Amino acid sequence: MEIATTRYKRCDVVRPEGRIDTSTAGQLEEVLKALLDEERFRIVLDMEAVNFVSSKGWWVLINTQKACKKNSRGEIVLVKIGAEIRSSLEIVGMDNYFRTFEDVTSAVGSF
Numbered sequence: 001m002e003i004a005t006t007r008y009k010r011c012d013v014v015r016p017e018g019r020i021d022t023s024t025a026g027q028l029e030e031v032l033k034a035l036l037d038e039e040r041f042r043i044v045l046d047m048e049a050v051n052f053v054s055s056k057g058w059w060v061l062i063n064t065q066k067a068c069k070k071n072s073r074g075e076i077v078l079v080k081i082g083a084e085i086r087s088s089l090e091i092v093g094m095d096n097y098f099r100t101f102e103d104v105t106s107a108v109g110s111f
Contacts, residue, residue: 003031010111011042011074013104017049020057028057032064041067041074044107048080058092065097075099079107 001024006013012035016028035043045061053061061076068074077099081089089095101107 001027003028005031005035007040008108011044011108012040013044013046013108015046015049019052019054020050020060021052021054022056025054025056025060029060029064032060036064036067039073042111043068043074043076044079044101044104045076046079046104046107047082047085050085051082053085053088055092058089058094062094062097074111077101077107077110079104 001019002017004015004017006015014028014031014035018024020028032043035041043064065076068076075098079101080103081100086095086100089098099110101110
């Protein structure tokens with residue numbers, strides 16, 4: 001899995017490509033943990049190039065969301081979620097846990 005990160009003044013945009021599953025979720029977790037370690041708690045996750053998220057992938061995002069929201073420091077927002085990914089999010093019951101946006105500009109502007 002390739003993961004691109006772009007740093008802005010008010011947030012970071014993380015753009016993974018491919019599947020987020022048991023074998024790749026650790027890579028995403030490392031990238032997100034590095035941002036949290038730098039006290040970067042406002043994260044835009046651009047999901048345009050993601051075609052699958054397993055339960056392990058959702059747990060990585062949920063745990064990162066908890067860390068970001070602790071003491072109202074920030075949050076992860078999701079962008080460009082495909083129909084299958086949205087369905088997966090609804091199946092795990094977390095469709096209201098993440099704010100979603102149609103484009104990166106709107107998501108970045110929300111911070």
